[in-house]
Amino acid sequence: MPKVLISDKMDPKAAQIFRERGVEVDEITGKTPEELKAIIGQYDGLAIRSSTKVTREILDAATNLKVVGRAGIGVDNVDIPSASAKGVVVMNTPFGNSITTAEHAIALMFALARDLPEADKSTQAGKWEKNRFMGVEVTGKTLGLIGAGNIGSIVADRALGLKMKVVAFDPFLSPERAMELGVEKVELDQLLARADFITLHTPLTDQTRNILSAENLAKTKKGVRIINCARGGLVDEAALKEGLDSGHIGGAALDVFVQEPAKESPLFNTPNFISTPHLGASTNEAQVNVAIQVAEQMADYLVTGGVTNALNVPSLTAEEAPRVKPYMELAEKLGSLVGQLTTGDLPRVSIHSEGAATEVNQKPIVSAVLAGFLRTQTDTVNMVNAPFLAKERGIEIREVKTEKEGDYHTLIRVSVKTDLGERSVAGTLFNHSQPRLVELFGIKVEADLTGHMLYVVNEDAPGFIGRLGTALGEAGVNIGTFHLGRREAGGEAVVLLSLDEAVTPELIAHVRTLPGVKTARALKF
Numbered sequence: 001m002p003k004v005l006i007s008d009k010m011d012p013k014a015a016q017i018f019r020e021r022g023v024e025v026d027e028i029t030g031k032t033p034e035e036l037k038a039i040i041g042q043y044d045g046l047a048i049r050s051s052t053k054v055t056r057e058i059l060d061a062a063t064n065l066k067v068v069g070r071a072g073i074g075v076d077n078v079d080i081p082s083a084s085a086k087g088v089v090v091m092n093t094p095f096g097n098s099i100t101t102a103e104h105a106i107a108l109m110f111a112l113a114r115d116l117p118e119a120d121k122s123t124q125a126g127k128w129e130k131n132r133f134m135g136v137e138v139t140g141k142t143l144g145l146i147g148a149g150n151i152g153s154i155v156a157d158r159a160l161g162l163k164m165k166v167v168a169f170d171p172f173l174s175p176e177r178a179m180e181l182g183v184e185k186v187e188l189d190q191l192l193a194r195a196d197f198i199t200l201h202t203p204l205t206d207q208t209r210n211i212l213s214a215e216n217l218a219k220t221k222k223g224v225r226i227i228n229c230a231r232g233g234l235v236d237e238a239a240l241k242e243g244l245d246s247g248h249i250g251g252a253a254l255d256v257f258v259q260e261p262a263k264e265s266p267l268f269n270t271p272n273f274i275s276t277p278h279l280g281a282s283t284n285e286a287q288v289n290v291a292i293q294v295a296e297q298m299a300d301y302l303v304t305g306g307v308t309n310a311l312n313v314p315s316l317t318a319e320e321a322p323r324v325k326p327y328m329e330l331a332e333k334l335g336s337l338v339g340q341l342t343t344g345d346l347p348r349v350s351i352h353s354e355g356a357a358t359e360v361n362q363k364p365i366v367s368a369v370l371a372g373f374l375r376t377q378t379d380t381v382n383m384v385n386a387p388f389l390a391k392e393r394g395i396e397i398r399e400v401k402t403e404k405e406g407d408y409h410t411l412i413r414v415s416v417k418t419d420l421g422e423r424s425v426a427g428t429l430f431n432h433s434q435p436r437l438v439e440l441f442g443i444k445v446e447a448d449l450t451g452h453m454l455y456v457v458n459e460d461a462p463g464f465i466g467r468l469g470t471a472l473g474e475a476g477v478n479i480g481t482f483h484l485g486r487r488e489a490g491g492e493a494v495v496l497l498s499l500d501e502a503v504t505p506e507l508i509a510h511v512r513t514l515p516g517v518k519t520a521r522a523l524k525f
């Protein structure tokens, strides 16, 4: 039974779903990295929010880990390249908390417009400072949206409902989508010059880090109010403090900080500054949504192999998985066969799907071929890290699809380019589910690639099969199945035997000395 650790505070629905889906679950929150390192080895899955830092050290200790599930959106606390290299799927729940976070941005906008936190403090201190607090209306004001993705779009929708004008800077926003959202797409400088309020909704990347830098803050309208519910680091905190102190910036509300938890900051106690402790996603509704979603997704992966919302592997729905899985098995076996029979550098692998094989998601098939192929070189490869390792090794991948059926209703052909030329193997699915080799380096041969096998290339001549059988029998090796193929009568022939046990190097050496044998190799599937 797969086992999952929930290491950040999560709605109890998550644990309930894991158990209902046959996944054992432990909820242990608040561990230090050292403590997490000590226990992570027992788990197949790790469910987190933003507190747990899934670093390379944690991943190194996570010897059984297959999936990290983020109940939320941002995955900047997960070292995704290291997870990919280790074959760990990383998934998030990209929509579950979007409305809640957008509402928090709108709440902070109103809090800034009317100085609500300060007015509340003063009133509860018995001061009744009616003349001290003079706010602004949002109606008719311009909201500058930096980032118009899931959350930004919802903020835009709410702001338009409040009768604001919305200008958006997002290099990936199409003019059509801008029109659909009812926002005006502008360049950043225009946004800075025109906005009365600016709200940030981008991830933190090399392009967005300090997008509100000292220089850009200086380009804003005097009195601008700034809201950041996305990620710390989008706004230069020191420049923001200076802008607030000088009065150029009329107010700022941060839900997120460069350093979190932000227990101290030069911004604290600055007039017109409001903060919340990364509460963007903190509503009952959002937490139930993301808990249910992350548990469903992780259980799907651990129980059925279905992949949803993964950031480092192609998606495969739980419905698709049963149809694609036999193809993945076939693809992995073909990749493994080619890997075991090919030596030297490999500049290119081509994967050609024919007939019914073209109707299924090709990405998992490609990953499976690469995983099978690379497993002959490294033990630590799987479907997740295979494309990553292939790229690292400079292997070029080609994908070809021919919808028309050939000799088989469905076929996958794997070809590799080596210094000896292009060589290929092909296989089909019997009964839509049983992988079967049908061609090996141009010779038609049908075989089930399974367990220990022996591959022999020989000259087609009478008496050879008897000699081979005798050699194996004398060595005490029992033959399970015997598969033969040849180019033409008396030409090059291939023998593939499945054996009840592994053949020793001595036996392989002996087989190579039999008359007519060109090559012999042990295979393992």
Ligand SMILES: NC(=O)c1ccc[n+]([C@@H]2O[C@H](COP(=O)([O-])OP(=O)(O)OC[C@H]3O[C@@H](n4cnc5c(N)ncnc54)[C@H](O)[C@@H]3O)[C@@H](O)[C@H]2O)c1
Pocket (backbone or CB within 6 Å): 073, 074, 075, 094, 097, 098, 101, 146, 147, 148, 149, 150, 151, 152, 169, 170, 171, 172, 173, 201, 202, 203, 204, 205, 207, 208, 229, 230, 231, 255, 256, 278, 279, 280, 281, 282
């Ligand atoms: N405060 C919280 O608790 C909380 C909650 C949820 C999400 N978030 C954060 O909010 C952010 C936005 O989330 P989302 O779900 O809307 O993400 P999203 O991926 O749907 O949208 C991000 C948008 O940013 C745009 N973008 C990327 N680079 C840009 C650039 N250089 N300049 C301008 N725009 C750029 C993208 O095109 C995209 O439209 C993320 O960082 C997420 O982690 C915070």
Ligand SMILES: O=C(O)[C@H](O)COP(=O)(O)O
Pocket (backbone or CB within 6 Å): 049, 050, 051, 071, 072, 073, 074, 075, 097, 278, 279, 280, 281, 282
């Ligand atoms: O990216 C997110 O989903 C938010 O930052 C929420 O983070 P949290 O789950 O720690 O509240």
